Amino acid sequence: MLKTIFSRSGWFFLFSLTVIFLQSFFYFDFSATGKNFDLLTWCFLFLDGPAHFGTLLLVVWLVGFLPLQLLFQKKKFPSIVVAFLFTLFNIYLILDIFVYKLYRFHINGFVVDMLTGPDAGQTFVFDKMLYIKALLTIVILFTVYLSLNMLAGKLKNHTCKWRYILVFIFSCQLFANGIHVWAATGKSGAVVRAALSYPLNYPLSANSFFVKHGLIDAERQKGLDNLKTSGDINYPRQYLTSNNKGSGYNVIFIVIDSWNYRTFTRDVCPHISAFADTSVVFSNHLSGSNGTRGGIFSLFYAIPPTYWQNFMPAQIHPVLITELQKRGYQIASFTTASIASPPFDKTVFGTVPNLPLYVGEGTVMERDALLSDKFIEFIKKPGKSPFFAFLFYDLPHAISMPENYPKKFKPSGNYADYMSLGNSKDAEPFFNLYKNCVNYDDIQIGRVLTSLKEQKLLDNTIVVITGDHGQEFNENGKNYWGHNGNFTKAQIGVPLIVKMPHTQPRVYTHTTTHFDIAPTILTETLGINTPIEDYSMGRLLTDATPRDWHIAGTQENFAVIIGNQMATRNFNGTISYTDLNLNELPKEKVNKAAFLNAIQKSNRFYK
Secondary structure, eight states: OOOHHHHHHHHHHHHHHHHHHHGGGGOTTTTTTTGHHHHHHHHHHHHHHHHHHHHHHHHHIIIHHHHHHSTTTSSHHHHHHHHHHHHHHHHHHHHHHHHHHHHSSSSSSHHHHHSSSSTTHHHOOOOOOHHHHHHHHHHHHHHHHHHHHHHHOOOOTTTOOHHHHHHHHHHHHHHHHHHHHHIIIIIOOHHHHHHHSSSSSOOOOOOHHHHHSSSSGGGGGSSSSTTTOOOBBBBBSSSOEEEEEEEOOOOEEEEEEEEEOOGTTTTOOHHEEEETTTTTEEEEEEEOOHHHHHHHHHHHHHHHHGHHHHHHHHHOHHHHHHHHTTOOEEEEEEESSSTTTTTTTTTTTTTTTTOSSSSSSOHHHHHHHHHHHHHHHHTTTSSSSSSEEEEEEEEHHHOOOOOSSSOSSSSEEEOOOOGOOOTSSSOOHHHHHHHHHHHHHHHHHHHHHHHHHHHHHTSSOOOOOOSSSSOSSTTTTTOOSSSSOOSHHHHOOOEEEEEEOOOOEEEEEEEEEEGGHHHHHHHHHHHHSSSSSTTOOOOTOOOSSSOEEEEETTEEEEEETTTTTTEEEETSSOOOEEETTBBBBBGOOHHHHHHHHHHHHHTTTTT
16 A cells, blocks of 8 residues: 555656746746756756655645655545645646746745735735636646646556655756856856855855865955945934035935836926926936835935845944934925835934825725825925925836726726736736826826916925836836836936926936935035044035945845946855846956955945
């Protein structure tokens, strides 16, 4: 009986591994990433796939299936359970494939927290059709695994020996890890990048061993490892002082979540464009990250979001807010999505009591309109003190509109169907849907700007309009969609419009960053004369001297950008060197010394 049980489970294991290995090829886009793989990389993947997924399936089999099969040898119950378990594993892979294809990282604690944390329903908006597709997928997978189990049962007379399965998996592990150890010394960046494709995959490297024994050059192994991840925080580096010559203007930050810079046009954003005609426009502006958490952090703190993981638990607040509060400013927040996820209520606005987490209930469209309503109501009841207001619109992030809403740009979908996206797919309906969302928020922002003019507040108010980060629509031709995937202009480039009283309209073309905004505001409104480098990585926005480097991203995944080169630290700790369109750079063209110097300078807010 035991021999039959193990033989049947062996066949089922092999069938399941084959299905999952074939499914794993969806991690690669053969018209983008996949076509750049050389023969060695494909050999690695054909070895690493069975090794990695075979090991994961062994864990599922040992923990979930074998004990039940031994306890209920003559029952159908174990077959149903194992089909269910393997279906769950497949669902995880399918979800991870979609996450990876969109963002180029796998499901991790950050993703889980965003999906399950406070007010997660306001952060992610899914159309009902996506739920229907998901349910159908679950039913199909469960049916497939039940059928495979039945097929395995019919092969019970054809013995499947587990020792051959284990030898096969072990051999694949041995050769795959051997290739990766060799590649990680700098011999093959393609292999190292390919290893990132599979979830929970941590192939071996032995660089420390090779350096210790003089087998490879230690200098060649230097990457972005000088970034500090802990230590005593020294922010700001000294107390801020003022010359008491500040304007005392009101300050308004109007931020659009996921704003693609290509949509800042008169066609898509007529109201913002008209306002920009009377304002100062910075046409080459970069966020401090490719996601909301880092983008907002860089906007308020004026330093890289690589500090987030240390600032958040220590409850360190941005000097922009604390200094405004010291001068008696009223702080107000009007956001569509909750500021509890990410926890801006404990960081950016941690010193502001009784701040509402979001404007109210409803769909994202309804809440964006409500946001404008509430802010307009707020400015119609002026207080005695100046105010700082944060307006954060969310519809371009949600990318969803009712079917019956009149859409300016056609053809257009009604919701973001990420399952249909691909490097060779026609993205016009998807991009048109996004443009319709931006256009809707332009209307809402236009209402705000009109009200500011009617209340005669533009004479004593600084208005900043920007995005927290960009939103890619495959501009780089590498099959990236959305954000949190790379640090090219498509994902960190955002419009920036600044309206200051008594300032002539102008367009600046030099590079500016989110790090520059807070110092500019503090200098103008409060007359802060503390050296900017003591509380910011930025400069004044109008300072046109070249920015030697820019760092964007969070501690887990960030990039250092110098000229037309970019060094990216991936989630697994590996480093890739590319140009600004994600094309790999030849080793001899990489200026590693410049990257290391930038990292060292970025550490200055640690003691």
